[in-house]
Amino acid sequence: MSDQIKFIVDNLNKEPFRKNYNLITFDSLEPMQLLQVLNDVLAEIDPKQVVDIREEMPEQTAKRMLSLLGILKYKPPGNATDMSTFRQGLVIGSKPVIYPVLHWLLQRTNELKKRAYLARFLIKLEVPSEFLQDETVADTNKQYEELMEAFKTLHKECEQLKTSGFSTAEIRRDISAMEEEKDQLIKRVERLKKRVETVQNHQRMLKIARQLRVEKEREEFLAQQKQEQKNQLFHAVQRLQRVQNQLKSMRHAAADAKPESLMKRLEEEIKFNSYMVSEKFPKELESKKKELHFLQKVVSEPAMGQSDLLELESKINEINAQINQLIEKKMMRNEPIEGKLSLYRQQASIISRKKEAKAEELQEAKEKLANLEREVSVKTNQTREFDGTEVLKGDEFKRYVSKLRSKSTVFKKKHQIIAEFKAEFGLLQRTEELLKQRHENIQHQLQTIEEKKGISGYSYTQEELERVSALKTEVDEMKGRTLDDMSEMVKKLNSLVSEKKSALAPVIKELRQLRQKCQELTQECDEKKSQYDSCAAGLESNRSKLEQEVRGLREECLQEESRYHYTNCMIKNLEIQLRRATDEMKAYVSSDQQEKRKAIREQYTKNIAEQENLGKKLREKQKAVRESHGPNMKQAKMWRDFEQLMECKKQCFLKQQSQTPMGQVIQEGGEDRLVL
Numbered sequence: 001m002s003d004q005i006k007f008i009v010d011n012l013n014k015e016p017f018r019k020n021y022n023l024i025t026f027d028s029l030e031p032m033q034l035l036q037v038l039n040d041v042l043a044e045i046d047p048k049q050v051v052d053i054r055e056e057m058p059e060q061t062a063k064r065m066l067s068l069l070g071i072l073k074y075k076p077p078g079n080a081t082d083m084s085t086f087r088q089g090l091v092i093g094s095k096p097v098i099y100p101v102l103h104w105l106l107q108r109t110n111e112l113k114k115r116a117y118l119a120r121f122l123i124k125l126e127v128p129s130e131f132l133q134d135e136t137v138a139d140t141n142k143q144y145e146e147l148m149e150a151f152k153t154l155h156k157e158c159e160q161l162k163t164s165g166f167s168t169a170e171i172r173r174d175i176s177a178m179e180e181e182k183d184q185l186i187k188r189v190e191r192l193k194k195r196v197e198t199v200q201n202h203q204r205m206l207k208i209a210r211q212l213r214v215e216k217e218r219e220e221f222l223a224q225q226k227q228e229q230k231n232q233l234f235h236a237v238q239r240l241q242r243v244q245n246q247l248k249s250m251r252h253a254a255a256d257a258k259p260e261s262l263m264k265r266l267e268e269e270i271k272f273n274s275y276m277v278s279e280k281f282p283k284e285l286e287s288k289k290k291e292l293h294f295l296q297k298v299v300s301e302p303a304m305g306q307s308d309l310l311e312l313e314s315k316i317n318e319i320n321a322q323i324n325q326l327i328e329k330k331m332m333r334n335e336p337i338e339g340k341l342s343l344y345r346q347q348a349s350i351i352s353r354k355k356e357a358k359a360e361e362l363q364e365a366k367e368k369l370a371n372l373e374r375e376v377s378v379k380t381n382q383t384r385e386f387d388g389t390e391v392l393k394g395d396e397f398k399r400y401v402s403k404l405r406s407k408s409t410v411f412k413k414k415h416q417i418i419a420e421f422k423a424e425f426g427l428l429q430r431t432e433e434l435l436k437q438r439h440e441n442i443q444h445q446l447q448t449i450e451e452k453k454g455i456s457g458y459s460y461t462q463e464e465l466e467r468v469s470a471l472k473t474e475v476d477e478m479k480g481r482t483l484d485d486m487s488e489m490v491k492k493l494n495s496l497v498s499e500k501k502s503a504l505a506p507v508i509k510e511l512r513q514l515r516q517k518c519q520e521l522t523q524e525c526d527e528k529k530s531q532y533d534s535c536a537a538g539l540e541s542n543r544s545k546l547e548q549e550v551r552g553l554r555e556e557c558l559q560e561e562s563r564y565h566y567t568n569c570m571i572k573n574l575e576i577q578l579r580r581a582t583d584e585m586k587a588y589v590s591s592d593q594q595e596k597r598k599a600i601r602e603q604y605t606k607n608i609a610e611q612e613n614l615g616k617k618l619r620e621k622q623k624a625v626r627e628s629h630g631p632n633m634k635q636a637k638m639w640r641d642f643e644q645l646m647e648c649k650k651q652c653f654l655k656q657q658s659q660t661p662m663g664q665v666i667q668e669g670g671e672d673r674l675v676l
Contacts, residue, residue, distance in 0.1 A: 004103045011106040012037070016044060024611070031093025035061065038098055041105050042068055046116040062091045071119045072112050074104060121151050180547075241377045242370075249373075272362065280359055442515070449514060453507060465497060 002023075009026050012019040017040065029037070035053050039061070043049040046068060053061050066087065076086040077100065089097030105112060125144070132138050196202045587599040 004099055008099065008102045008106060017041070034095065034098050035093045038065070038102060041102060041109075045072070045105065045109065045112045058091050062087060065090060068116070069101070071123070072105075072115055074101065076100075118155070122148060124148070238374065238378075241381070242374060245373050245377050272359070275355075275359060276363075280356060445515075445518060446511065449511060450507075453510075461500065465493070465500070469493065 005023060005026065009021050009023060011017070012021055012026075019037070032053065039049060039051060039053055042065065043051075049064070049068060051061075051064075076083060076097075086097055088094075090101075127137065127141055132141060196206070199205070584599055584601070588601055
């Protein structure tokens, strides 16, 4: 009992109660105060119980506490007769009743909080059956039950997440890292937007790029759908081929086989199938169910730590040791009947294992045979679709293979030549593209230079002249003009060309110089660009390293700051304690009696003296009780004997009155005599 009270006092002095009790003050509490303490503990478990019991009737208090204790599944010690005493003790605040309740509640406060929270939502309201005949009431009750089931599932998921091992610190770190990555991506997007804004028609290009992305996603979705449909078609074709093969095999077997062989084969299949259905499949199903049950049990349990694993390993080792001891005891007995039975059991187990192994081999052989038949049917169908002929056999197949080998050597040579041509064609095509691109760039530069020099259109006029000359030759060939006309036209054209050439000769010289300069500048630009890219990559890597270092330093700064605040708080607490100690010393050393009375030491000495006086009184009382115990017990025994004697006389008198008088009773000298 003292350990129980000590445990109650220790827990009541902790958070969140802070009662500041000791064993003497707690034991000296009045029944009403003890009930209030019990109510405070119940209010900590269920906030609805926050009530001042002085403002409540005792019957209501007892009813409220009994209902909550029933929800929390508290079982009072004793049988049904003790339940009435338990209720009475709870009403009057009896210590033998309330102490065990407080001890039980304080032992499992967190568990009872959870139970009280769940009881608010999971205690089902019983609706009478006559009210459930109404459709609205029935629908509401059904909805209420569905919500209750949904709450159960959500609470289970919540508990699984709590026990899954995820820590909030890791999640916060991940979130902060994601936010930093998001900020970096936003900055990159802004930089890219600034670069793109200088380009002409960037909005239109962005719109086109967005449309391209949407179309690509749609193309991927359609390709996925196409692949799924192809897979479905392939599976359907395979099923059709399997069914066709089965049909062919059944027809072939029915055409070639005799009734006796068919019956024998059917009997073997029936035996095999009956064995698989009655023995093998139930065992496998039972093992799978056990495995599933074990896995569900493992999943439902909370995450286990290293200490739990070590405890389980120790339990397993103990159980294995017990099993080994039992096996040794059984072997020490050496009963002959059991030895014979064990021999037969071993033979039966060996035969059953062999039977299961052969059944598994037969099943695997059947599956392999079915797979090979499917592959053969697929290959035959492919050859038919490709060539339209049947599969070759024997010598024809050998001749076909030799011919195919000779053709394959020729094909390899031709294929190698084609590959060389393709490689050369790719190189030529690439050089052509590069030359076209270079030609377009030179043309664009030439046009810009002509515009700067004020002779725009020179290249265009030259092309026009070339085109006109080409047209002239074509026209001359087509129409067959005379030689004089052609010579005159040539002279005119030559004069025009010479005039244009003489006009453009200095410009062409400057253009050549500018081309050389342009080539040099492009080379220099490429070199500078490569240097810039390498420098930018180095700076980016350095920036990321510096950001990581800054992040680490910030975390260290936060840790040091929290440590600094903690040390400051500890210093303040120590200063307060030191100040209280100095005040106590001043009050104790002071000559003023009033200040001495305020000292804690004086108060404690006063309390100790009071308790010692109380102890002396109680010891004196105990001594008096011990001295008067013997005479009092003797007197009580005499009273009990007198009570039995009077009861006996009463019974005799009643019996005498009930019987018929057989004689006469004479009283003489305090004695009774019966005269017949």
